[in-house]
Amino acid sequence: MSHINRRNFIKAAGLLGAAAALPFNPLRAAQKEITVGFLYVGARDDFGYNQSHAEAAALVKKMPGVTVVEQENVPETVAVQRAMEAMIRQDGASLIFPTSFGYFDPHVLKVAQRFSDTRFAHCGGLWEKGKHPMNVGSFFGYIDEGQYLNGVVAGHMSKSAKLGFVAAKPIPQVLRNINAFTLGARSVNPDITTSVIFTGDWSMPVKEAEATNSLIDSGCDVITCHVDGPKVLVETAEKRGVMTCGYHASQAQLAPEGYLTGAEWNWVTPYQEHVKAAMNGEPMINFLRGGLKEGFVKTSPYGPAVSAEAKKNADAVKAKMLSGDYVIFGGPLKNNQGQVVIADGTDYQQTAVELERMDYLVEGVRGQL
Numbered sequence: 414m415s416h417i418n419r420r421n422f423i424k425a426a427g428l429l430g431a432a433a434a435l436p437f438n439p440l441r442a443a444q445k446e447i448t449v450g451f452l453y454v455g456a457r458d459d460f461g462y463n464q465s466h467a468e469a470a471a472l473v474k475k476m477p478g479v480t481v482v483e484q485e486n487v488p489e490t491v492a493v494q495r496a497m498e499a500m501i502r503q504d505g506a507s508l509i510f511p512t513s514f515g516y517f518d519p520h521v522l523k524v525a526q527r528f529s530d531t532r533f534a535h536c537g538g539l540w541e542k543g544k545h546p547m548n549v550g551s552f553f554g555y556i557d558e559g560q561y562l563n564g565v566v567a568g569h570m571s572k573s574a575k576l577g578f579v580a581a582k583p584i585p586q587v588l589r590n591i592n593a594f595t596l597g598a599r600s601v602n603p604d605i606t607t608s609v610i611f612t613g614d615w616s617m618p619v620k621e622a623e624a625t626n627s628l629i630d631s632g633c634d635v636i637t638c639h640v641d642g643p644k645v646l647v648e649t650a651e652k653r654g655v656m657t658c659g660y661h662a663s664q665a666q667l668a669p670e671g672y673l674t675g676a677e678w679n680w681v682t683p684y685q686e687h688v689k690a691a692m693n694g695e696p697m698i699n700f701l702r703g704g705l706k707e708g709f710v711k712t713s714p715y716g717p718a719v720s721a722e723a724k725k726n727a728d729a730v731k732a733k734m735l736s737g738d739y740v741i742f743g744g745p746l747k748n749n750q751g752q753v754v755i756a757d758g759t760d761y762q763q764t765a766v767e768l769e770r771m772d773y774l775v776e777g778v779r780g781q782l
Contacts (some may be wrong), residue, residue: 446478447507447692450500452493453485454513455616459642461661462615462678466512466536468662469680473688482506489515497524501531508532508691510684513615514584517551525549532697534687536680537586539769540699550697552683553586555704555763556660557593558734559676559712560637561741562727563658564597566673566715567635568605569723570656571598577628578609579621579638579646583782585771587639590676592775593741594637594658599777601726608633609780615641625649635673647672656718663713674727675713682708704763705734748773749780 457467463485474481482504487496493516500506509531511521517538525533525546538551567576576598580587595607608631610624617640625636625646636650637658644667650657651668659665659675683701690698703709712731715724733739740762744755754773755761761768774780 446480447688448480448482448500448505449473449688450497450504450506450509451481451483452487452496452500452509452511452513452516453483454487454489454515455485455641457483457485459616460644460647460664460667461640461642463512463641465662465678466510466680469678469684470510472681473684476685476688478692479688480504487513489513489520491520493520494524497521497533498528501528506531508534508687510534510536510687512536514538514586521549522546532687532691534683534698534701539766542699545699547699548697550687550699550701552687552698552701554678554680554683554709555702556676556678556710557589557741558704558763559710560590560658560660561593561597562712562731562734563637563660563674563676564594564599565601565727565730566719566723567594567637567656567658568598568601569720569726570673570718571602571605571635573632573634574602574605575632575634576605576607577625577631577633577636578607578778578780579624579628579636579640580609580611581615581617581640582613583611585769588771588774588782589768590639590660591778591780592771592773595775595777596741597730600730605777607778609774609778611780612640618642618645621645622649626653629653629655659713665713665716668716670716671718672713672716673719673723674715677711677713679708679711702764705731706737742768747776749776749778751776 451470453463455463484496487493514537517535521533521535533549535551537553540551598605612620622645635656638646647657647664647667651671656671658673665672740760743760745757746755748754
């Protein structure tokens, strides 16, 4: 198989299972070397989600005994199943990181059942014991901490008290970021509102530009997002003289005047934990989470426009987060329909499973699910 590249293998395989007779190397306990596969839903240089994963994969590649194989632009369809099977059979991958949310069900679950000796560490899924295979795990970072800090800075810097949020899909992780950003801003000014526009998918550059312009036209003077590639949004806002808070990776170079700060991933932390466990023959890590304190996420340096007061406030909140003493989602908390979603006296720590099932927008958010 050495003369056949991965893409040709996938084409040759056609439907899953066509190459079932080909040999592959299962994971052996305490093995010294390992091949690790990474799959990205978009381009590795998108100034966003996929780039944040690719940057971490580049660091994993430097670990002794680790070989890395990567494939970008893999859609959330059966194509991801074919890509994973190719990595296992052709490259001998015994640990795979399927990085996009929509890869998990049914794609990761189906392939994991067929290749029980391969580990699948999915980013964003909610693994459940007794429901999902034991060779599958999910990891994620509490990047809502970074979005909350984005909101604190935005709350200080906004003159219109109107913020804008461009979002892909109304899934729990996205809603959690919208809500955290809004709560952070309203901790500075309770009258601030966040207008949200959902584009419908992770990468929709034209719709993202249209949404950004629409939010700016409605009076929003600070924009942020949860889409795969914030590049278009940040560049559009910068051209119109509007401030932005970044997401996934740093977009500071795209907006030298208006970039305030950003919520960034630090995926190398969970990556290394999974790789080390696999190399040492330790059990699969089925559930892994962490925030600023654990080094799973980080924040972008402040831009030149950020005031001293905003920096002081955000730094103080960040210090409490790093010590584990700050609660983002605590009651009483209402949704934007006026209904209580977190009761008075109830504080949800970041590990609370209720937050991973979030299905509402908080008070202060202008938008519908």
